[in-house]
Structures are given as C-alpha cells and as structure tokens.
Amino acid sequence: SLSTRNCPCKMSQLPPKSPLVSPVSEDMNSRVEALDNLSMDSFWLEVENIKQSAEAEQEECSLAEVKTQEEGEAEAEWLQDAGLSELLGDRGSDNDNLMLLSTLTQTQAAAVQRRLDTYSRSRRRKNKHPVRDVRDIFGVASSEETAAEKEESNPDPLWQNLQTANAQRKTQDYSCTVRNPGKEEVFNMDIAYSEQAAVLLKGSFLSESRKSKDGNPLTKFKILKSRLGVTRIGDLSAQDMKKIPTLALIELTALCDILGFELKRNKAAKLKTTEKRLFGVPLNTLLENDQKLLPNTKVPLLLQALLSCLEKRGLETEGILRVSGSQTRIKRLEQKLERDFYTGLFRWDEVHQNDVSGLLKRFIRELPAPLLTTEYLPAFAAVQNIPDLKQRLQALNLLILILPEPNRNTLKALLEFLSKVVAKENNNKMNLWNVSTVMAPNLFMHKGLPNKIPEGKEKQLAEGAADVVRMMIHYQDLLWTVSSFLVAQVRKLNESNSKKYQFCDKRIKNLLRKIHADKDKVEKNQAEPLKIVKVHASLLLKDSLEVHLNNATRVVDVLRQFQKNLCQNGWNIVNTVNLLKCNNSIECPNLLLYEVGGNIGEHCLDPDTYLLDLYHINPHAEWIIKQNPSYPRMF
Numbered sequence: 001s002l003s004t005r006n007c008p009c010k011m012s013q014l015p016p017k018s019p020l021v022s023p024v025s026e027d028m029n030s031r032v033e034a035l036d037n038l039s040m041d042s043f044w045l046e047v048e049n050i051k052q053s054a055e056a057e058q059e060e061c062s063l064a065e066v067k068t069q070e071e072g073e074a075e076a077e078w079l080q081d082a083g084l085s086e087l088l089g090d091r092g093s094d095n096d097n098l099m100l101l102s103t104l105t106q107t108q109a110a111a112v113q114r115r116l117d118t119y120s121r122s123r124r125r126k127n128k129h130p131v132r133d134v135r136d137i138f139g140v141a142s143s144e145e146t147a148a149e150k151e152e153s154n155p156d157p158l159w160q161n162l163q164t165a166n167a168q169r170k171t172q173d174y175s176c177t178v179r180n181p182g183k184e185e186v187f188n189m190d191i192a193y194s195e196q197a198a199v200l201l202k203g204s205f206l207s208e209s210r211k212s213k214d215g216n217p218l219t220k221f222k223i224l225k226s227r228l229g230v231t232r233i234g235d236l237s238a239q240d241m242k243k244i245p246t247l248a249l250i251e252l253t254a255l256c257d258i259l260g261f262e263l264k265r266n267k268a269a270k271l272k273t274t275e276k277r278l279f280g281v282p283l284n285t286l287l288e289n290d291q292k293l294l295p296n297t298k299v300p301l302l303l304q305a306l307l308s309c310l311e312k313r314g315l316e317t318e319g320i321l322r323v324s325g326s327q328t329r330i331k332r333l334e335q336k337l338e339r340d341f342y343t344g345l346f347r348w349d350e351v352h353q354n355d356v357s358g359l360l361k362r363f364i365r366e367l368p369a370p371l372l373t374t375e376y377l378p379a380f381a382a383v384q385n386i387p388d389l390k391q392r393l394q395a396l397n398l399l400i401l402i403l404p405e406p407n408r409n410t411l412k413a414l415l416e417f418l419s420k421v422v423a424k425e426n427n428n429k430m431n432l433w434n435v436s437t438v439m440a441p442n443l444f445m446h447k448g449l450p451n452k453i454p455e456g457k458e459k460q461l462a463e464g465a466a467d468v469v470r471m472m473i474h475y476q477d478l479l480w481t482v483s484s485f486l487v488a489q490v491r492k493l494n495e496s497n498s499k500k501y502q503f504c505d506k507r508i509k510n511l512l513r514k515i516h517a518d519k520d521k522v523e524k525n526q527a528e529p530l531k532i533v534k535v536h537a538s539l540l541l542k543d544s545l546e547v548h549l550n551n552a553t554r555v556v557d558v559l560r561q562f563q564k565n566l567c568q569n570g571w572n573i574v575n576t577v578n579l580l581k582c583n584n585s586i587e588c589p590n591l592l593l594y595e596v597g598g599n600i601g602e603h604c605l606d607p608d609t610y611l612l613d614l615y616h617i618n619p620h621a622e623w624i625i626k627q628n629p630s631y632p633r634m635f
Helices: 041-056 073-081 091-102 106-125 134-138 147-153 157-169 193-200 244-259 283-293 301-313 327-343 353-366 377-385 389-402 405-423 432-444 458-474 484-499 506-526 555-569 611-617
Strands: 184-187 220-223 531-536 545-549 591-597 600-604 622-627
Touching: 041 327, 041 432, 041 458, 073 106, 073 244, 091 484, 106 193, 106 244, 184 389, 193 244, 193 389, 244 389, 244 484, 283 301, 283 405, 301 327, 301 353, 301 405, 327 353, 353 432, 377 389, 377 432, 377 458, 389 405, 389 458, 405 432, 405 458, 432 458, 484 600, 531 611, 545 555, 545 611, 555 591, 555 622
Parallel strands: 184 220, 531 622
Antiparallel strands: 531 545, 591 600, 591 622
C-alpha cells in the first residue's frame, strides 16, 4: 500500500452495528471527522451479498493485502517495471537506461537511487556480486567507490531533507487551512507532482471535509492549461503511450517518498485457465476473442452489452445497483449468456434491470485478477491515507496511467456509466456516495487475494475504498489526463532514441552542434514574430493549407480557417460528399489537428494549443488534419 500503516482487514464477517472508532495515525487525526458519521449500510449490504454468493460457490472473497517480500526483491521488481533493469547488472540495454535516466527530475532520480541503494545492500548481505550504482550513470560520485562507501561519505541530501520535513509534517495541524468546497482550484500538470509536493512540504497542506456525500459540492479543480494545451489519454499514439506507465511509476514512487508513504505492490498472480468464454476470463483473452468479431474493440463486448442495457432501461430504476437481484436468477442468466451471447440469441429485453446490475457486478468480481490489477490494488486502496485531496488525485492519476490499457479502458467505461447513474439520482435515489459504497466492494474485494489482516480496521477500509471510488467517478475527466511533464519526458526519450541512429564521428557532431547553436542564436536575436507552415489534410484534400503562425495562433484558429476555405473557395476536395455537414457553421467538432513525427509519434492537439510554441518545441513535426474518430465518417 501507499500507507505506513497496515492495510485494512479481511471482511469475512460484518462488524457490529455499534460504531467503530477507526485507529488512525497522528497525521490523520486533524481531518474533519474523516467520514466517521457517514452511513455505510449500502457497503455492508453489498459485502454480505458478495459473501453469500461466494459461499454458494464455495469461494472466499477478501480484501487485498500486500504479501511480504524478501529484502531487495521488491526493489528489483520495481527497477525492472520502471524500465531500469540494466542497473541490476544486465548491460544489454545500457543505452535505453541512460536515455530514461536523462529525462528524470531531481525527485524522480532520488527515488531511483533509493531503490537501488536498498537493492545493493540486500545483495551485499547475500554475498552476491555488486550491482552498478546509479550515481555512476548520473556522475554524482566516483565509480571506484563501493556502494556502501558512497552511502556513508555522500548521503542523499534530498532524502535527508525529506525525512526532516516529513518528521515535521507529522506535527502539523491540517485543520488550520480548510478547503472551500465551492471554490474552484487550479490543478497544475506542467510541473512534476513530486516536485510540487517537495515545495509544499515547506508550507502547509489544505484539508477538506469528506462529509459532502449528500449534495454539498465537492472541491472543483480546473486543469491549468499551458500554451501547449492539455493531453488526454487517447491523444497519444500507442507507441508513445507505452512509455507512459514506466514514467508514471517512477513519478508515483517519488511522490510517495516525498509524502512519507511506502509504495508496496503485490506480485502479479498467475491466472487460472477456465473453460468459460465470458465470466472469469482474463480481460486480454476476452478482448482477443471480441476483436475477432469486431476489430479495434477496446472494452469487452459483454460489458458493453450490460452497460447499454442498463442505460436504456435501468438508469431511472430506484435503487439500481443497490437493490440486488435474485442470486439464483443471476447464476442462471450467467449460464445462458455463456451459451447464447455470441450467437445473438440472448434476449436482453426479458431480463429484469436489478438482475442486469447483478450480472455487471458479478462480471467485475469474477475477473481472474482485480480490475485495478493485483499489483496495484493495495495502492489504490491506500490513496485514502494521503491527507491532501489534490495529492490524492495526483496519485490516482498516476495509478490510472500505470494500469494496462485493457484495464484502463474497461474502468473508464464503468465509471462513465456510474456517472450517468448519479446524474439521474432524483429518479433512482442513488447519489454519488450511494453508488460509491455499492461499487467499492466489487472493485476492492477479490477471491484471489485471501489474506488475513489484523482485526478492527473494517470501517477504515470500507470508508476509504468508497471514497476512492467516489473520487474516480467524480474526477474522471481530470484523472484520464496525461500530465504535461510526462509528455515532455516522452519527447526527451524520443529525441534520445533518434540520436542512436546518427553518426558517431565526434568532429562532425561537434561541427553540427556549433552550426545549430549559431543558427539558434540568430533566430533568437531576430525574434521572428511570424512563421509560415503547411498543414496537410491528405485524406480530405489534394491541397495543403498554408498557415501564418504568430504568438496568438491556436489549433482552433487553424481548423476554422480550414473549414472556412472549404466553404468559400471550393478547394479540390477528394470526395464530393459535403465534408462539413454542419449547417455552414465553422464550429464543427468533426475535425482534429494532429502533430506527427519529430519528437512525438502522433499527438492529437488540444484546440487551445498555441502552435508557434509547439513549433519551437517540435520543429520537425508535420501537422495533419484528420476526421474525429468519435464522429460518423463523412465519406
């Protein structure tokens, strides 16, 4: 977990009805009652339903806990998952590791160093050959020193400062500055979260009441847009998105180090094979089968069908999700779906909506591994232990970026549906907190993780898990954003990769460097206010659009100019079908501008991106107008 405390306990039995006092650490005592008086009836009812369902099938469901690992084992796995396996002794990927390390911030590099130090100590204790020290690569100390000597003679000053700051933080009164739930706050994604946290340690954190379950507004956050705009998940190419999880893992670890929380992860479980085709099947297998029928499927077809059925006929059903259908009927429907779903013979209109919601929750629970993954389920659960709301959201944002793509897409589809349920609360009597308490057990309890945890923490886990689900539902637009600092690191990685294929003659490289430096100097001195670039739309037009860039030119301006020229000038359109289909409006959302090549694979641009700034960051990219894949094709 992220917490310095033990992960909350197994829920094999319901707690007594009298209120339990949650044991909390000193730094949490000042939080405003921390959900103590919130009703958790829906949560415990759902736990009981899950328990009865599991008992009927002689299975056991429990809340996840981290399994203990030998010293150094967790650090070795972390370094491998962070793309730094070469530091463990495998020199085959030296260049790749150097590139990744060169992109790290100070706090991120410190996080890597601490894991490597721990791993090195464990190897020395086991009398194994020493591993490379990351400071050899960063050039911090002489490579002739042993790791132990370095540790004694050159301790990590940042880590020492953080330990002092965290010790002081434990005595801070978080209630001294309370958030105003109605006030909008800025959410900065330009600066690494861990760097922001390091600065905040010198000041005070904001606290907020969590008693806003019954209609009081939650704190509003607005992403601070830089001149390069905002990047959403899905805006980057698959190749660039593959780099994001490793960078997000390093940043999450750095953030936890700054906040004084330990990031522990479960080992990935081996998935059991099953003869079923729908329930209890790994997400990857489900999607592989679905893609044979419908290419490019991102979310399992069964889940799409369940959500579609509930959206059409269940959103206004009172108590939807909370009121459980018949377990016998649900089991019978599951068997019928296994037999008839792919044949198209299953009749959704004959199924009661409460049974459909039961099937939905059963589908999530029956996944061989938790939807939030075996590795990171404890981290999701322990986000509740971070005192500051903004930092909880930062941690959640990074965890969602770490998730495998099938899990992330499936979770997003589920959360979008849950938002629709909440939007109809006047009819279905299911507000945000009700929905969160019902869904939390289905996401955080899993039969594959049956570990006993000390008694007395049921209430703490229940409330925390429900609060994490509530944050994911309410703030999902923010959470499904790729931070600008991560995109900048991807650009640096791509630039480093491209240099591998350049010549190695130092004299030529030095000459080229001097030429480029002189050229940059001239360009800066001239302070060119205007730049002319070409925007391509090869799928739509035979011609390209010449655009004059200045400091005020945004993506939306280029798209307007493009659409205006189409309407007025009768450009040579590839297809004679009316391209715009927008009643002559120039505010059509059916076209997008992409940045392609240079230091990025492919990047769908925010309409508010300032193009001259983007040009300076990636001058070798092409800009291409394409149709929005979310809208029907126009030809």
